[in-house]
Amino acid sequence: MLAPFQPVLKRSRIITTMSSLLFSLSELRLATVTLAAVAAIVPVYYYLRDDGLLKESTPHVRTFRNYLKAYTTLRPAALSANATADFTHSVLPLSLKIPVRPLDGFQQHAHIIFSLFASFQMIPVKTADDDGVHFSKRTNTVVAHCKMGGKVNGDSEKGRLLIDAGYDEWWTENVLVVRMSNDGLRVEEVKEFVDSAKAAELQKRLSGVLSS
Structure with missing residues (x-):
């Protein structure tokens, strides 16, 4: 007697099973947002990775890196x-x-500053997500926040003044803004935004050494 009702029960189970596979509106929204986020993150990741590689391959950044390395020569x-x-x-x-x-004045100033040190470094300040060096193709400019300084030279007269004041090493920081030629092989202009308090202290201790 129950046989005629079996197809109805079977269809009911199928409908119930299919309804359990349907997503609610909130679930669909969540899935859409998740997919959109993944779609956005993946190309951004590869863009940033490639941008980093491209940045380091530019002659502008290579010239800038060489400029920083030149500080270690004290020349x-x-x-x-x-x-x-x-x-x-x-x-x-x-x-x-x-x-x-101008160029000759810069060389003379560099000679005076280098005479204060037995060693000197200009080091970009890095973070977990930033190597501290930024390149603007539009302006041919490389910008870097740097820590600079080193071991004071006790054999120089002004270096001895720093050592007598308790400084075996002298460190400060600056933001370097270096404008390059269009091909990135030449340095046209350097601007240094320095720690004004440390600069003023050095000026005072060494009788206007920064203005020389």
Whole structure:
């Protein structure tokens, strides 16, 4: 007697099973958002990865890296090796009243500063997500927040003044803004935004050494 009702029960089970496979509106929204996020993250990851590789491969950044390495030589000629004839160097903020220097003035200033040190480094400040060096293709400019300084040279007169004041090493920081030629092989301009308090202290201890 129950046989005629079996197809009805079977269809009911099928409908029940199919309904359990349907997504609610909130579940569909969550799935859509998740897929959209994944779709956005994946290309961004590869873009950033490739951008990093491309940045390091540009002549502008390679020239900048060489400029930083030149500080370790303590030789003004090495520091200005890629400078253009109309190169300029300036130190900010303006309150320090340090004049803008042409190439020869920059070399003379570098000689004075290097004489204070037995070793010197200009090191980009890195974070987990940032190597501290940024390149603008539009302006041919490389910008880096750097830690700079090193071991004081006790054999120089002004270096001895720092050591007598308790400084075996002298460290400070700056933001370097280096403008390159279009091909990225020459340095046209360097601007240094320095720690004004440390710069003023050095000026005071060494009788205007930064203005020399």
